Amino acid sequence: MHKSAEIKQLLATHNLRSTRARSLILGLLLHENRHYTPDEMLAELKNQGKPLSTATLYQNLRQLTDKGILAKFSGKNSVLRYDINTEEHNHIVCTDCGRVLDVNLEGSLDHLIPKPLPDTKSDLAQWLVATKHLEFKGVCPDCQKV
């Protein structure tokens, strides 16, 4: 299936109309290993001669995130970034340049269960745990050279 058809179907299955703004946004994030900030998206789209208004971008980012199509996370300096929310994956963040890489895990998270801190009376046992996200921090190859 080619890209625009894939986007249409993705939107349809989530009961979202297929619009120019949504296609442009998903066009950026789908099949790209990048994690754009809203600002970067605006710049990139402007570059491509397909400008989008700020309001429209933010409105759509929110809808797409609410529907679970996109995932929002905060990278270096708490800058918000978005990526396509495919199956569960994890991140490694460079503490130097802020670069983010998606990673899989060698080993499983299944055996990891939250446990109350030693000196706390917490109600942790009553929580319903839904997801686990592991974030690695480290230094990327480029930043090691300096």
Next chain:
Amino acid sequence: MHKSAEIKQLLATHNLRSTRARSLILGLLLHENRHYTPDEMLAELKNQGKPLSTATLYQNLRQLTDKGILAKFSGKNSVLRYDINTEEHNHIVCTDCGRVLDVNLEGSLDHLIPKPLPDTKSDLAQWLVATKHLEFKGVCPDCQKV
């Protein structure tokens, strides 16, 4: 050691002067199982009759975070929160009300190693991995009642 002495020492070991603002901030976060937003800190301190200016709060939060005394993380709706950066610990976040609990792990993260995604040519092997932070998401007991 009593609290104010503990704070003085903490600051001294990080080459930071002992000032009113820093003592108030650390006074809030030390030994408290809460994760304040900047706004909540301002309100709480005002409440205690020890008001702090916005500028001073933010300047100090930045310095304390840079020195590694505090840790910053983004909770529900990407609201920034701070906690004392003691030994490694993990978080569980309620997807409903945004409540955050510190947790330990039953089981170890040691065997978890980042692995490239299947369809990617990444330079992951060259990264230096420093830390791992696991975030659970779920629903807290209070929000299950509704």
Next chain:
DNA sequence: TTACGTGCAAACGTTTTGCACAAAC
């Protein structure tokens, strides 16, 4: 044809800055 999406400009909340004065060392 109706509900929803878009762009503009203005509003909003949070964080940062410039500067004069005060406190820490």
Next chain:
DNA sequence: GTTTGTGCAAAACGTTTGCACGTAA
């Protein structure tokens, strides 16, 4: 005495809103 921290007000920044018009279904 020098360096660093503080408070104020103003500015900057990212995000959201109100509204008139355009588009998808």
